Amino acid sequence: MRFNALPWKPGRRKVLFMTQRKQLEARRFLAGRVLWGLVALLVFAAAPGQVPAEPAPAAIAAFNSYIGAVESRLAEQHRSQNGVLAPVTSGPENEMRLRRGELIVEKLTPSAGAELPGAMLHHWRGTAFAPGATAADFERLMKDFNAYPQHFSPQVVQAKTLTQQGDRFQASIRVRQRHVITVVMDTNYDITFERLDARHGYSISRSTRIAEIDSPGTSRERVLNSKEEHGFLWRLNTYWSYEERDGGLYMQIESVSLTRSIPTGLGWAVGPFVESVPRESLEFTLRSTCDALRR
Numbered sequence: 001m002r003f004n005a006l007p008w009k010p011g012r013r014k015v016l017f018m019t020q021r022k023q024l025e026a027r028r029f030l031a032g033r034v035l036w037g038l039v040a041l042l043v044f045a046a047a048p049g050q051v052p053a054e055p056a057p058a059a060i061a062a063f064n065s066y067i068g069a070v071e072s073r074l075a076e077q078h079r080s081q082n083g084v085l086a087p088v089t090s091g092p093e094n095e096m097r098l099r100r101g102e103l104i105v106e107k108l109t110p111s112a113g114a115e116l117p118g119a120m121l122h123h124w125r126g127t128a129f130a131p132g133a134t135a136a137d138f139e140r141l142m143k144d145f146n147a148y149p150q151h152f153s154p155q156v157v158q159a160k161t162l163t164q165q166g167d168r169f170q171a172s173i174r175v176r177q178r179h180v181i182t183v184v185m186d187t188n189y190d191i192t193f194e195r196l197d198a199r200h201g202y203s204i205s206r207s208t209r210i211a212e213i214d215s216p217g218t219s220r221e222r223v224l225n226s227k228e229e230h231g232f233l234w235r236l237n238t239y240w241s242y243e244e245r246d247g248g249l250y251m252q253i254e255s256v257s258l259t260r261s262i263p264t265g266l267g268w269a270v271g272p273f274v275e276s277v278p279r280e281s282l283e284f285t286l287r288s289t290c291d292a293l294r295r
Contacts, residue, residue, distance in 0.1 A: 015278070021083070032262040052073045053236075054234070055116070055117075055119045055231075055234050055258060055260075056116075056117045056118050056119065058116070058117045059117050059118055059119035059258065060173050062116045062121070063116065063118075063119075063121060063235055063256075063258045064067060065123060065164045066123075066256065067237055067256060069205070070123075070237075070239070070254070070256060071239075072201070074239055074241070074254075077241070078194075078196060078200075078202055078241065083200075083243055084196065084200050084201075084202060084241045084242070084243055085127065085241050085242075085243055085250055085252045086125065086127075086241075086252060088104055088106065088125070088127050088252075092242060095129075095246075098127060098128060098129040098250065099129050099131070099246070099248075101129075101290075103127070103128050103283060103286055103287065104126065104127045104128075105124065105126045105127075105279065105283060106124070106125045106126075107123070107124055107279070107284065108124060108125050108254070109121060109122040109123045109256055110123075111126070116258075116261075118260065118261050119234065119258055119259065119260060119261055120258070120259050120260070120261050121256070121257070121258055121259075122255075122256070122257045122259065122278040123244065123254070123255070123257075124254070124255050124279050124282045125252065125253070125254045125282075126252070126253050126282050126283060126286045127250065127251070127252045127253075127286075127288070128250075128251050128286050128289070128290050129246075129248055129249070129250050129251070129290075130248050130249045130289075130290045130293040130294060131247060131248040131294075132247065132248055132253065132293075133244075133248055133249040133293040133294075133295070134244050134249060135195070135198065135199055135201055135242055135244045135249065136202065136241055137241075137249070137293055138201075138242050138249055138251065138289075138293065139193060139195070139201065141289070141293060142161055142193070142203065142240070142281040143169065143193065143287075145160060145169065145171040145173070146159060146160055146161060147159075148168055150206050151288055151289075151291075151292040152284075152285065152288050154173070154176060154178075155174050155175055155176060155177065155281065155284055155285075156173060156175055156176075157174040157175065157216075158172075158174040158234055159171065159172065159173040159174070160172055167192060167193040167194065167195075168190075168191070168192050168193075169189075169190075169191045169192075169193075170188065170189070170190055170191070170208075171188070171189050171191060172187070172188050173186075173187050173188075173189065174186050174187070174213070174216075175187060176216075177232075177277060177281070179276070179277060179280075181208055183212065184212070184214060185210055185212050185232070185233060186209075186210075186211045186213055186223070187207055187209065187210050187211075187233075187236070188207065188208045188209040188210075189205045189206065189208060189282070190205070190206050191203060191205045191206075192206050193205070195272070196234065198242035198244075199243065199245065200242070200243050200244070201241075201242055202240060202241045203239070203240045203241070204231045204237075204238075204239055204240070205237065205238040205239070205240075206237050207236045207237065210225045210233050210234065210235070210236070211223045211224070212228075212229045212232065214228070222249060229282040231259060231260030232259060232260070233257060233258075233259055234257075234258045234259060234260070235256075235257060235258035236255065236256075236257045236258075237255070237256045237257075238253065238254070238255050238256075239253065239254040239255075239256075240252070240253050241253075249293065251286070251290075253282060253285065253286055255278060255281070255282050257278055
């Protein structure tokens with residue numbers, strides 16, 4: 001039996017050629033956007049001297065006001081008879097997702113107020129479940145700051161306890177963020193742990209010092225001065241809440257950070273990068289905590 005090939009119409013070649021050309025143009029356009037995004041990011045990163053060493057007083061006041069509201073809401077949440085976690089864990093669907101090992105991450109940054117004078121506010125929340133873990137396991141892990149490089153590498157490079165008074169700590173942590181460029185910062189925190197009962201607790205961590213490091217790990221290592229810093233991170237508060245039930249530990253972390261604002265005209269390129277760093281850092285911390293508890 002013989003089949004005749006479909007006749008080739010002249011218009012089909014033209015359509016095929018136009019489709020290939022459009023695909024090529026789309027790829028070139030996307031590559032161009034990526035290239036310009038990287039260039040804009042490097043320009044954003046290479047602009048020391050144009051960023052103040054500290055955020056403007058108005059930005060600090062707005063950040064502190066926002067933090068006050070967050071901490072008031074968390075205090076009420078921790079007094080609740082229905083559990084110390086935000087409602088994301090309620091409902092069988094979300095609880096099944098968590099118990100399958102998924103993370104539930106939410107952006108809490110308000111649409112109004114995220115842009116402060118010369119600064120940006122970022123607020124994220126993540127929830128996870130660690131099967132077999134207990135509240136005591138979590139507290140033992142999180143209070144052992146000297147072991148953080150072991151559990152939270154490669155983001156945490158160095159860590160140590162500076163002072164301890166009961167369940168209140170002051171700790172120093174060197175962190176490394178790698179996104180196209182690598183940024184290393186020495187950070188100090190004031191951290192408090194509070195046990196509500198045998199199965200519930202929370203912790204509050206407030207940054208007290210953040211310094212950007214140049215040439216880390218080399219003989220030329222030094223702390224950048226106020227005219228050289230880039231303003232990648234000005235403030236960072238972290239809030240953990242945890243609840244032991246269902247044969248494991250539900251953990252919830254909220255991070256609220258303050259960074260420099262995006263230079264005018266670079267929002268389309270730098271914005272996604274600036275937004276991704278707080279989220280990815282929170283996800284990494286939450287996932288690493290689950291892994292450490294599992295070990």
